[in-house]
Amino acid sequence: xxxxxxxxxxxxxxxxxxxxxxxxxxxxxxxxxxxxxxxxxxxxxxxxxxxxxxxxxxxxxxxxxxxxxxxxxxxxxxxxxxxxxxxxx
Amino acid sequence: xxxxxxxxxxxxxxxxxxxxxxxxxxxxxxxxxxxxxxxxxxxxxxxxxxxxxxxxxxxxxxxxxxxxxxxxxxxxxxxxxxxxxxxxxxxxxxxxxxxxxxxxxxxxxxxxxxxxxxxxxxxxxxxxxxxxxxxxxxxxxxxxxxxxxxxxxxxxxxxxxxxxxxxxxxxxxxxxxxxxxxxxxxxxxxxxxxxxxxxxxxxxxxxxxxxxxxxxxxxxxxxxxxxxxxxxxxxxxxxxxxxxxxxxxxxxxxxxxxxxxxxxxxxxxxxxxxxxxxxxxxxxxxxxxxxxxxxxxxxxxxxxxxxxxxxxxxxxxxxxxxxxxxxxxxxxxxxxxxxxxxxxxxxxxxxxxxxxxxxxxxxxxxxxxxxxxxxxxxxxxxxxxxxxxxxxxxxxxxxxxxxxxxxxxxxxxxxxxxxxxxxxxxxxxxxxxxxxxxxxxxxxxxxxxxxxxxxxxxxxxxxxxxxxxxxxxxxxxxxxxxxxxxxxxxxxxxxxxxxxxxxxxxxxxxxxxxxxxxxxxxxxxxxxxxxxxxxxxxxxxxxxxxxxxxxxxxxxxxxxxxxxxxxxxxxxxxxxxxxxxxxxx
Numbered sequence: 001x002x003x004x005x006x007x008x009x010x011x012x013x014x015x016x017x018x019x020x021x022x023x024x025x026x027x028x029x030x031x032x033x034x035x036x037x038x039x040x041x042x043x044x045x046x047x048x049x050x051x052x053x054x055x056x057x058x059x060x061x062x063x064x065x066x067x068x069x070x071x072x073x074x075x076x077x078x079x080x081x082x083x084x085x086x087x088x089x
Numbered sequence: 090x091x092x093x094x095x096x097x098x099x100x101x102x103x104x105x106x107x108x109x110x111x112x113x114x115x116x117x118x119x120x121x122x123x124x125x126x127x128x129x130x131x132x133x134x135x136x137x138x139x140x141x142x143x144x145x146x147x148x149x150x151x152x153x154x155x156x157x158x159x160x161x162x163x164x165x166x167x168x169x170x171x172x173x174x175x176x177x178x179x180x181x182x183x184x185x186x187x188x189x190x191x192x193x194x195x196x197x198x199x200x201x202x203x204x205x206x207x208x209x210x211x212x213x214x215x216x217x218x219x220x221x222x223x224x225x226x227x228x229x230x231x232x233x234x235x236x237x238x239x240x241x242x243x244x245x246x247x248x249x250x251x252x253x254x255x256x257x258x259x260x261x262x263x264x265x266x267x268x269x270x271x272x273x274x275x276x277x278x279x280x281x282x283x284x285x286x287x288x289x290x291x292x293x294x295x296x297x298x299x300x301x302x303x304x305x306x307x308x309x310x311x312x313x314x315x316x317x318x319x320x321x322x323x324x325x326x327x328x329x330x331x332x333x334x335x336x337x338x339x340x341x342x343x344x345x346x347x348x349x350x351x352x353x354x355x356x357x358x359x360x361x362x363x364x365x366x367x368x369x370x371x372x373x374x375x376x377x378x379x380x381x382x383x384x385x386x387x388x389x390x391x392x393x394x395x396x397x398x399x400x401x402x403x404x405x406x407x408x409x410x411x412x413x414x415x416x417x418x419x420x421x422x423x424x425x426x427x428x429x430x431x432x433x434x435x436x437x438x439x440x441x442x443x444x445x446x447x448x449x450x451x452x453x454x455x456x457x458x459x460x461x462x463x464x465x466x467x468x469x470x471x472x473x474x475x476x477x478x479x480x481x482x483x484x485x486x487x488x489x490x491x492x493x494x495x496x497x498x499x500x501x502x503x504x505x506x507x508x509x510x511x512x513x514x515x516x517x518x519x520x521x522x523x524x525x526x527x528x529x530x531x532x533x534x535x536x537x538x539x540x541x542x543x544x545x546x547x548x549x550x551x552x553x554x555x556x557x558x559x560x561x562x563x564x565x566x567x568x569x570x571x572x573x574x575x576x577x578x579x580x581x582x583x584x585x586x587x588x589x590x591x592x593x594x595x596x597x598x599x600x601x602x603x604x605x606x607x608x609x610x611x612x613x614x615x616x617x618x619x620x621x622x623x624x625x626x627x628x629x630x631x632x633x634x635x636x637x638x639x640x641x642x643x644x645x646x647x648x649x650x651x652x653x654x655x656x657x658x659x660x661x662x663x664x665x666x667x668x669x670x671x672x673x674x
Contacts (some may be wrong), residue, residue, distance in 0.1 A: 009143050016147020017332035019140075023148070023397065024517075025325040064134075071133045080221060081203020082136070083524045085396015086152075086517065 024086055030068050037065035091349045091428050098178070098424045102417040105182045110413045113187065116603045117593055118194045120405035127201035128401050137201060139403035142410050148401075150415045151332060152393045153189075156510040157383025157578075158423045160238060163430060164476040164571065165380045167365050167466040168373055169358035169458075170431040174424065176377050180385025181420035184610040188582055189390045190412035191589035191607060196395035197402055198596070204395040208588040211595065212662040216588070219651045219658075221528055223581050226644050227388070228522040230574035232312070232515060232558025237567045238477070239511045240304035242504050245474020246481065247296030248497070249504035250304075254297070255288025256509060257327060264326030281330050292501045302563070308515070309559040315512075316519035316551045324516055331509050338506045341494075342425050345487035346432075353431040356458035363463030366572040367629035370464075375621035378579045378614070379572035384423030386614070388581025390416065429483030437473050437482035444472035467568060475567060477507060518558075523550035557640070564637040572625060573641050579618040580648055586611035587659040594663060615656065622649055 040058050043049040075082055114120045128139040140148070165173040192204045199207050205224075209217030243250040263281030266272050272280075299307075315323060362370035365380055378385070394412055402408055435456055438445065442452050450469050454461045470476045485499030494502075527545035534541045543549060561570060590607040593599045599607075622645055630642040 012141055012143020013147035013150070014332075014336065015141075016144040016149070017151045017336060018329065019144060020148040020151035021329035021332050022325060024320045024328065028320045067133055071136050074131075075136065075202075078202045078206040080525065080528045081205050081392070081396050083396075083521060084203060084205075084224065084392040085398075086521075 027086060030072075033065045033068050034072050037062055037069040041066070041069075090352045091346050091432050094174070094424065094428055094431075095343075095347050098421060101178055101182070102421065105186075106409070106414060106417060109182065110186070110190070110409050113190065113413075113603070113606060114406070114409050117597060117599045117606060118191070118405070118408065119597060120194070120408060122404050122406050124405055126197055126402045126405060127399065128403060131200065131400075136397075137400045140401040142403060142407035145398060145401050145403075145407065145411050146415060149393065149398045149411050150418050151335065152397070153383075153387065153390045153415060154335065154419050154422060154510075155383065155514045156235065156238060156507050157387065158419050159384075159426050159480060159507055159510075160477060160571065161381040161575065162384045162423045162426045163480045164365060164467065164568075165377065166355065166427065166430050166434060166476075166479070167359065167363040167463050168361075168377075169356050169463075170353060170427050171357040172373055172377070173381065173427050176381050177384050177420050177423045177427065180378075180381070181416055184582075184586070184614055185386030185390075185420070186413045186416040187607065187610055188386055188388075188586050188589070189394050189416045190408060191593065192391035192585050193394040193399050193402070193412035194405070194408050195589050195592045196399035197405065197408065198592075201400035202395070204391045204585050204588060207395070207592065208584065211591050212588060212658045216584075216655060216658045219655055220581075220584055221525060222651060223388075223577060223584060223648065224392070225522065225525045225529060226648055227574065227577035227581055228518050228525060229554060229557045229561070230570065230577050230641075230644070231518045232522070232554060233561035234567065234570040234574040235511045235514055235518075236305060236308050236559050236562035237570055238475070239308055239508060239515070240301045240562070241475040241567065242477060242508055242511075243297075243299070243304050244301050245478055246500060246504050247298045248292035248501045249508055250292075250297045250299070251295050252288045252292030252501055252505045253508045253512065255291050256285055256330070256505060257323065257512075259284030259288055260327035260330055261323055263330060264321055264323070267326060268321050277326070278329075281326065282333060285330055285334070289498060289501050289505060292505070293497060305559055305563055308562075309555055311512075312515045312519045312559075313551055313555050315516045316523065316555075317547065324513075327509070328513060331513055334506055334509050338502070339422065341488055341492065342429070342484060345491040346425055346428050348491050349432065349487055351432050351490075354436065354456075355431040355434045356462065359458060359463030359466070360460040363460075363466065365467055365568060366625060367569045367632065368468070368566070369628050369632070372624075375617045375624060376572070378618055379575045379621050379625065381423070382575035382578045384420060384426075386416075386579070386582050388578045388583075388585060391582065391585035426480055429487055430479045433483030433486045434479040436486070437479040438469055440482070441469075441472040445469055448472060481507075519551055519554050522554035523547055526550040526553060560636055561640055564633075564635055569629065569633060569637060569641070572629075573645065576618060576622045576625060576645070577648060579614065580622070580652055583611060583615040583618055583652075584655055586614055587655065591659065591662045595665070615652075619649065619652055622652075 038047060040055050049055055128137050131137040162173050195207050205217050205220040208220055259281055263277045266280055267274055267277030362372045365371040366376055398411055445452050450465050470478055481500050481503040484503040485496050488494040488499040489496045527550055530541060530544045590611040593607040594604050626645050630638055
């Protein structure tokens, strides 16, 4: 039981190290997807956007991007904190 | 003796975790497994998602464990191993871990927002801005201190730069395989690790000898471009391979020093005021937090804890392992560093007897310990590559004694381990400094949009941080720059602690006894670091020349002014009561 717990811990720790390493690329990916969502449905926040018909045709494929955009919008008042969390020292 | 200290450290940390830590969890944080954390309540699969506590622990630890917990204790050995060990252990248990854990949990109660945001909410809007300025100054000093560390490491052991450059190339190739070929993550990992091993061997065969100044210039070029490159090309694969280096380094070091069973050849205590900070006699109190920063406590941890970890906590009961436990693990890493120098530090200096003679340092008097060792330890460490030299030597000797790994390979690996940490820190620091720079000038966005656009340009922000940081490195010694960075870092920690002290008192309504568990460390740290920085300003800065004198002096003066402002905000918030502070989750 204890051995299993130790093995689980070591596996989790190792996985955590890997996840820490890929967290920055996830952040960058999210930024790009957020930009794409803004380009397509920027009208939601007052940005000029492409023709409505084009936006509507792309909309079904934007579920994930819209989720990211919403998440970032909710945390706009703490943008520095969001970036600072990725600091390593 | 070495095995005994490892076991005592493990025992102290375990006992503290299951007694003091658990009581904090129950009586201060009042952790409730039924209260949904932001990761659960706001789950969006982007920023907010619940992670397994062991995974989050590893993730959090990898973010907070850099070169800091290695370098600080290595310098603090000038006081002897006992004071260094005491500050690491007591600082961990009563200040550092509390700081990390409460920052994490305060953030959890505020929808995973950063500690800077929480400070703005429960103290004043101004506090949040002061926080940002502190962070920016600290980041500039990180670039300066770590640039010197990197150059010293490269000059001291010419096999390390070859290994480090090989490591960077290995990371780029590994990243390309991961993201641009069908071999994927597994293929990239295997090829990457083979190339890392090859890099260490290449370092052994083809050392690169360049001057310290040349390494400064190359570091400057590297950090400006690394901060601007897409993450997938270099930063991410290198960070990924770093994780393996960290893991292997910790396991090999832990096993070696656990079974080494060797006595210490370094004295437990030298003198109360050895020559450390800026080469001046540095009294243990108040200057110890200017020397041992990350190993005992670190303000940057509050940024990591409240910036990302709080958004991924699956349950409030997991917070103790992630916040409190990770800091203990970092303290354990510092303990290994102190042990390795205590066992082999003087042996490392024996190997540089000729250089020491040229420096007018008497080896026999060094070995006798006492005041002479305290006054000359850091100076003599310069003969073996700076304060990290004895650590590299000791670590490699430990690996050789127990695991049979050749000394030269072990030393190159130790150097690579630290230089990888340093390079990662320099990358992320410059990116963050760029962002912080733009944030500080945010008020100009509406009044002077043209000026703001220029200031906030990513190349401008990146270059300014690099120019200031590397410029300071050029003009200042590590013994001057490291304490300045550590001071800024510890002031940041005191802001975070003052913030959580207000949270514990006014929002959590902790009982009188437990309220002091946050207030006493906060006040003690604030007082210690403030007095230390005044001492630094009076005793160390005036003796410096040129850019270092005015730049560092200016930064310290500004930080001290902000520091008193902050204490005023803290006392006002503490008196104001709780009616204004309603947690959002």
